[in-house]
Amino acid sequence: MGTIAEEILAKKSGKKKVEPGEIVEAEVDYVMVNDITGLPAFKVFEKLNAEPIREKIVLIPDHYVPNKDIASAEQAKAMRMFARKYGIENYFEVGDNGICHQIMIEKGFVAPGRLIVGADSHTCTYGAFGAFATGIGSTEAAVVFALGKLWFKVPETMKIIVKGELKDYVMGKDIILHIIGDIGVEGALYKAMEFYGDTIEKLSLADRITIANMTVEAGAKAGIIPPDDKVFKYLENRVRGSYEPVYATEDAEYSDVLEYHADEIEPLVAKPYLPSNIAKAKELSDVEIDQAYLGSCTNGRIEDLRVAAKILKGRKVHKNVRLIVVPASKEVYMQALKEGLIEIFLEANAYVSGPTCGACLGGFMGVLASDEVCISSTNRNFIGRMGHKDSKVYLANPAVVAASAVTGRITDPRDLK
Amino acid sequence: MEEIIRGRVWKFGKNVDTDQIIPAEYLVTADEKELCKHAFEKVMPSFSKNVKKGDIIVAEENFGCGSSREHAVRALIGCGISCVIAKSFARIFFRNSINLGLPVIEADVEADTGDILEVNFKKGTIKNITKGKEFKFKPMPDFLMKLLSKGLIEYAKEKLKEKS
Incomplete structure (x- = not known):
């Protein structure tokens, strides 16, 4: 009915x-x-x-x-x-x-x-x-x-x-x-x-x-x-x-x-200023980033952290990038600790904080300055969403965020050497 | 609610999100006047300085998309906006507007910033006085009209009385 x-x-x-x-x-x-x-x-x-x-x-x-x-x-x-x-x-x-x-x-x-x-x-x-x-x-x-x-x-x-x-x-x-x-x-x-x-x-x-x-x-x-x-x-x-x-x-x-059809879907990125503004991650490899953000209600769960940690293990965050990792809850944070993921993030020079929505909506804990670019596992890339009106947010999955944090530019994780 | 309103137009495009209407950094108050000071700050800084009581917003598709923040509607009310007309609205913004008594009309209207519009809610017409054109819109269902004129708070008080 x-x-x-x-x-x-x-x-x-x-x-x-x-x-x-x-x-x-x-x-x-x-x-x-x-x-x-x-x-x-x-x-x-x-x-x-x-x-x-x-x-x-x-x-x-x-x-x-x-x-x-x-x-x-x-x-x-x-x-x-x-x-x-x-x-x-x-x-x-x-x-x-x-x-x-x-x-x-x-x-x-x-x-x-x-x-x-x-x-x-x-x-x-x-x-x-x-x-x-x-x-x-x-x-x-x-x-x-x-x-x-x-x-x-x-x-x-x-x-x-x-x-x-x-x-x-x-x-x-x-x-x-x-x-x-x-x-x-x-x-x-x-x-x-x-x-x-x-x-x-x-x-x-x-x-x-x-x-x-x-x-x-x-x-x-x-x-x-x-x-x-x-x-x-x-x-x-x-x-x-x-x-x-x-x-x-x-x-x-x-x-x-x-x-x-699932096989037609690639690792994607939503470019500023709408979530519908889609491109393949590998087509955006000339976009340099200042910040990479892993967290939020969209992608801050243990499965998301595992994917990112697998990429970051043994690698370092690019010197021009701040990688901010925010587990979505205390439970996620504790599980990540138990699995050694937090150590991997810290070893890679990521900044790890307790749960908050803060940076996703341009509040605090990762606000962007003018002309800064962020690759983010969040859900919105509107004008000024994460800070200054002249900053830019590119939305992507946790693997793309982690790979981009390593190279300093938007990166399809399959292209990571 | 008044049957006929007349006001000056502020024209916006499509997909105006609530982050544009009121940026998140000001979401630390529910005060309408205070919120108005920052309305459209990142995309149209002249808005809050020049907006006048009775002004009307005209926009294209999907006005008010994004965050559920009721502060967006409160900021517009604080600025004295008398009505928002758009080709379509994002649903939470639409609900918030009705609940707080800000008239929202789904209509395709030709208007530019500065034009004078006259909206007749009973007849379902919008006259662009400046351009000499008239447009029609479908009146809202009775239930929503009742909510809009009364506001959700009064509606809820009546419901509470019925319950007791």
């Missing part, structure tokens, strides 16, 4: 079936805000004069923590105080946290069939686990704190099929960049993207998470992958409460069906 997106929205709004374009009021499982989007939400919530639905609220400071200045310290304090005032248990303090989307996954909030909203555009990340998850604003987050429900326009669904074997050093990042390069940054506007095909089935969860994470860069409302055993296994001993996987029915209708 419907796509995964439709089936979840129908279930959560108590209906048998919903149609694209219909506006429904649906029961939300969790609502998350970060330190930047939290502050306006807390102010709105106070105006509502309501009791919060505590168990649904998740508060994760990650953008400007550890506090970058006094103003951001006040903002982080507002979140801490809100959590204390209302007794919100799901507040994750600096030291026991990480980038909000990674924490939502690691701490078991994300599961198949759930409806999750977050005041952060990359909330769509959780679609990698078969959830319908989407970014919202701060005011509506405050309303969900009070009502536990929100209005949704049921999106049309695009079916994306990826088939075949991936080449060496081609990752989830390249798949999603390839698709965004094809359909454009508004190619999935207002729509849900659902991913199928043997390539997607074979991908690690980390690669699937990267794909779902960047569906918003095509304008999508959600990016969903049907959950399988890899998902169920990851969730064992991790997930909170029970969950029920939701799948598309056979008669589901899609607004578009797009098919891609």
